[in-house]
Amino acid sequence: MARTLPSQYDPFDAEPRWQRFWEEHRFFSPAADGPGKPFSLVLPPPNVTGSLHMGHALCFTLPDVVVRYRRMKGFKTLWLPGTDHASIAVHTVLEKQLRQEGKTRFDLGREAFLERAWAWKEQSQDTIRGQLRRLGLSLDWTRESFTLDEKRNRAVVKVFIDLHRKGLIYRGKSLVNWCPASQTAVSDLEVDDKEEKGHLWQLRYPVADSDEFLVVATTRPETMLGDTGVAVHPEDPRYKHLIGREAELPILGRRIVIVGDEAVDREFGTGAVKVTPAHDPNDFEIGKRHGLPMINLLNPNGTYNENAGPYAGLDRFVVRKQVVARAAAEGWLVGIEDHVHNVPYSERGGVPIEPYLSDQWFLDVSGMAARVLEAFDSRNQPAFVPERWGKVYRDWLVRIRPWNISRQLWWGHRIPAWFVAGSEGEYVVAHDEAEAFAVARERYGTDVQLQRDQDVLDTWFSSSLWPFTTLGWPDQTEDLGVFYPNVLMSTGFDIIFFWVARMAMMAGEFTGQIPFETVYINGLVRDEKGQKMSKTKGNGIDPIEMMDKYGTDALRYTLVREVTGAGQDVRFDYNRKTGESGAVDASKRFANKIWNASRFVLMNLDEWTPGQLGGLPEPGALTLEDRWILGRLGQTARQIDQMLGRYALGEAARVLYEFIWDDFCDWYVELAKPRLEALETRRGAQQVLAAVLDQTLRLLHPWMPHLSEEIWQLLHQPDGVASICLQPFPTGEGLPETVPPEFALMQQVVRAIRNLRAFAQVPPLRTLPAVRLASRNAEERAAIDATRQAIAYLGRVEQLSLEEVADEHLKQVAVGVAGTVQVILPLGGLVDVAALAGKIRRSLEKLEKESGVLAARLGNESYLANAPAELVTESRAKLAEQRAQAAILAEQLARLEN
RNA sequence: GGGCGUAUAACUCAGCGGUAGAGUGCUUGCUUCACACGCAAGAUGUCACAGGUUCGAAUCCUGUUACGCCCA
Known part of the structure; x- marks a missing residue:
């Protein structure tokens, strides 16, 4: 035996070594003017809220397989990393910390809060960078971005100002989904309905100047304090005669008008509904139709304000109890029914949201959406893989609504608008304060006092610019010219609306192009019982734990092998008691099998490299088994090349597994043994073994980058700096198409x-x-x-x-x-x-x-x-x-x- | 209410018109000089149900049932 190698592969030694090697030699940092056709994509930036989970591991490994494949195919490949500042999520984390100190962000003040946020971001970003490297992702760290860094901020401000100038950004009073926990508006997308057992309370409102009364049914009795009307169906014989008269609101004694509105469901409850325009979306519409006043009851933190009379200062749920108690005591509570209904919850804050009347910034996206829709319908841009997700994308674009882009938070891109002191909401939009003053002076002919808007932009606003701001936009950089539009966007189906559609719209507006050719959608990683992993359930499986146990390549291979290309969810095999995963263990054993087959080859090459062995023997000198394994290799390579080209990553992984284990190990290596023993046949067997191993490693590299690099280096013993990362990917060229029958x-x-x-x-x-x-x-x-x-x-x-x-x-x-x-x-x-x-x-x-x-x-x-x-x-x-x-x-x- | 997905071996999943496959687990025999994280040999399925199309259906169509997801 010429060479001794351990009989078991040690990923924990090899993996960090090659990760450092790749990064040091910048194999993943393409020069914009370098050779090859560009193949570019951006990493869906993970939130700086701690650490990556198994979903990230899947979502990032899949495109990395494609990226490594393309790089080997000779493309000028850019896989650009970054992180997302995640306004609400970071607020949630920091405010939780503050609560433990008995403080709120308002006690701390904006500046001190932001200091904490930046410190948190640094820490979280470091963790995430480490994890991304640990996953073996072939990212170009020299081009790393952050959604809230200075360059990205410059782009965001420019976009805001441009959209405002075009009249697409405007101020509006609207009912927003208010999250009292994070004290900000959230978009419809960030609201989850939860079915809850509640009650339907029936309240009796006397009709003014009569002995009659109306009974209204409500699931939120406390909002009666903000009622400004009662609505009935205009054709309802029970109530028709009351339309136009007034009811007397209990507790506050206010008189409210009775209106007829077709939106009222005669069958539901009593057929009469209380109208609280400032606190219910349906009532808001009824209120607008009938010109009812809008009374806001809520303070931002979820307590009731002075409009609630005796209940001012109390929490909304306390008010509910007290109103019900009083109604019962005073005799105007006439019924309580159990009632199952959907309660909207804030995804981030974890508390029921309140419809809340407030001033917000809106973006009219109808025009952008129409152009994006046109690109999709007429040119299939972008193309979805699997195709069916295109329908989800399309439906969203068709039913598009104005986008509320302001968030009442501090951590984020601050809105570049300054309000004119003492005016009724007049404002100027500018790049900075100096410009704002200049614009104001111009407009008003005199110096005025300005106060910058306190709010920040929705995080998705900056995320939607990610495919081009990462390449330097708005500057016309070389990178932008070469690598934009991106070829691929790989992400989960859950953010098709949040992100993919919005990226397409913003890119259309500012670059005139759809930002990526193909959108590859991956499924969810579920736990061993098939349940969604979530922090609240605590059923997450830590990818780091898996990598510590089985190695990165084993985890990567498992995740990809489980994916069929249909965007199916992946159920992660896991034993919660032992912390073991049979599936990842099987991949680890596969890695070890490859290691040992390679070890056998290496130990029998007499220190010759494939180059020194001079490639394959002459065709005439090939034995039957040589022709067979070369034929199988050719078939396998052609199949994998074709499958990777159409994103069939899991199928390709399986095809390779069969070739390596069943064909190469079980049959060819066994048959090579006697040939290696005899002097006259040894060289031929060595040549074929070396050549097949070399090509097999290259086929394997996208899935198991570390193992393939480790063996490839042992096999070739390059003098200079060479890496399997940049070797040509086998396509079966020059290999037989059939095998000897x-x-x-x-x-x-x-x-x-x-x-x-x-x-x-x-x-x-x-x-x-x-x-x-x-x-x-x-x-x-x-x-x-x-x-x-x-x-x-x-x-x-x-x-x-x-x-x-x-x-x-x-x-x-x-x-x-x-x-x-x-x-x-x-x-x-x-x-x-x-x-x-x-x-x-x-x-x-x-x-x-x-x-x-x-x-x-x-x-x-x-x-x-x-x-x-x-x-x-x-x-x-x-x-x-x-x-x-x-x-x-x-x-x-x-x-x-x- | 609208849309999408999934039902195949004990488990996790491939296959998606031409006689049912893999990994794990199970049974039996092997420390064979690459690998016991292994080798060899085996057992295991009315491919959810009911119709239809076809020479031929896990595979295509229709309906039913169950589970899951998205949108309203």
């Missing part, structure tokens, strides 16, 4: 011999003195003749004889069949005749059943008329073989039993 029969015969050996309980190591083969088929005899040595070696047979007709007088044998070859194993001792007969009878029954089906089909005239001729020929051949096999088995059986 004799090989399959050889495999069958070997299996039959092994089967008989197991049946006769001959230990695997004992060499069989003799095995007799017999076939009436000349082609089969020729094939066996060509593969005698292989059969003898793999079957451990001393003497292999081949005849046309088996010796009729053989006794004490075990018999089997491969193709129509009789396989006869003479045994020294006694044969269990009954057991052998049973075994043969079972095979015979199975065979007869199968040939029965085939015969029936071939007897069917419409089959012969309609089925492809090739198939009919094949079926006939198959049937003939099955019949011959059956005849052999029947004969053997007869001989045994007489």
Whole structure:
């Protein structure tokens, strides 16, 4: 043995070593003016809120497989990393910390709060960078971005100002989804409905100046304090006569008008509804239609304000209790029913949201959406993989609504607008304060006092610019010219609305292009029970824990192998008690198998590199098994190349697994062993082993970058700086398209011999003195003749004889069949005749059943008329073989039993 | 209410018109000089249900049931 290598692969030694190596040598940092067609994409920037989870691991590994493949295919490949400042999520984290100190952000003040936010961001960003490297992602760290860094801020301000100048950004009073926990408006998308058991309270409102009264039903009785009307259906005979009159609001004694509105459902509750325009979206619409006043009851923190009269200062849920109690006490609570209804919750804040009347900034996206929709409908830009997600994207664009882009938060891109002190909401929009003053002076002819808007922009506003701001936009940089638009966007289906559609719209508006050709959508990673992983459930599985246990490559391979390309969810195999994963363990064993097969090759190369070995032997010098493995390699490479091209990453992973384990390890390496022993055949075997290993490593590299690099380096021992990352990806070029047909029969015969050996309980190591083969088929005899040595070696047979007709007088044998070859194993001792007969009878029954089906089909005239001729020929051949096999088995059986 | 997805071996999943596959687990035999994280041999399925199309259906169509997701 020329070289000693450990018998087990140690990913924990190899992985960090190669990660450093790749980054130090900047293999992933393409020069904009370098060679090759560009292939670019951006990392969906993870939030700086701690650490990455298994969903990230999947979402990032998938495109990395594609990226590494493209880079090897010679593309000028840019995979650009970054992180997202995540306004609300960071606020949630920091405010939780502050609560533990008994403070709020308002106690701290804006400046001190932002200091904390930046400190948090630094820490979280470091963690995330470490994790991204740990995953082995081939990112270009020299171009790293952050959604809230100075360059990105410049772009965001420019975009805001431009959109405002175009009249697309405007101030509006609107009901927004108010999250009292984070004290900001959130978009519809950030609201989750939860079904909850609640009550439907029936409250009696007296009709003013009469003895009559109305009963209204509500799930939120406390909002009655903000009622400015009661609505009934205009055609409802019970209430028709009351329309236009007034009701008296209990507690506050305010008079509110009774209106008729068709939106009222006569069947629901009592058919009369209280109208609280400032606190309910439906009521807001009714209020607008009938010109009802809008009374805001809420303070930003969820307590009631002075409009709530005696309840001012109390929390909304306390008010509910007290209002109900009072109604009961005063006799105007006339009923309570149990009621299951949907309560909107703030995704981030985790509390029920309140519809809240406030001033917000809106972006009119209707025009942008229309252009994006046009690109999709007429040119299929972008193309979705899998295609069906395009429908989700399209539906969203069709039903598009104005986008509320302001958030009442501090951490984020502050809105570049300054309000004029003492005015009714007048403002100027400018790049900075100096410009704002200048604009104001120009407009008003005198200096005015300005106060900058306190709010920041929705995080998705800056994220939507990510594909081009990362490349330097608004500057016309070289990167932007070369790498934009991106080729690929890889992300989860859950942010098609949040992100993909908005990126498309913003890119359309500011670059005139759809920002990426293809959107590759991946599914969710679910836990071992098939449930969504979430922080609140605490059922997450930490990718770091998996990598610590099995190595990065094993985790990567597992995640990708589980993906079929259909955007299906991935259920992560995991034992919560032991912290083990059978699936990742299987991948680790695969890695170890590759390591050991490589180790075998390396130990037998006499320190020669593939280059020194001079490539493959001359075609004429190739043995049958050489031609077979090269053919299989060619088929495999062509298949994988084609599959990766269409993002069938999981299928390709499986194809490679079969080639490596079943073909290369189980058959070719075994057959190479005797050749390596003999001086005259050693060199040829070395050449083929080295060449196949080299190509196999390159095929493997996208999935298992570290392992493939480790072995590739051992194999090639490059003097300079070389890496498998930049080697050409095998395409099967120059390799045979077919395999020698004799090989399959050889495999069958070997299996039959092994089967008989197991049946006769001959230990695997004992060499069989003799095995007799017999076939009436000349082609089969020729094939066996060509593969005698292989059969003898793999079957451990001393003497292999081949005849046309088996010796009729053989006794004490075990018999089997491969193709129509009789396989006869003479045994020294006694044969269990009954057991052998049973075994043969079972095979015979199975065979007869199968040939029965085939015969029936071939007897069917419409089959012969309609089925492809090739198939009919094949079926006939198959049937003939099955019949011959059956005849052999029947004969053997007869001989045994007489 | 609208849309989408999934039901295949004990488990996790491939296959998506031409006689049912893998990994894990299970049974049996092996420490064979690449690998016991291994080798060899095996057992295991009315491909959810009901119709239809077809010479032929896990595969295409229709409906049903169950589970899951998205939108309103």
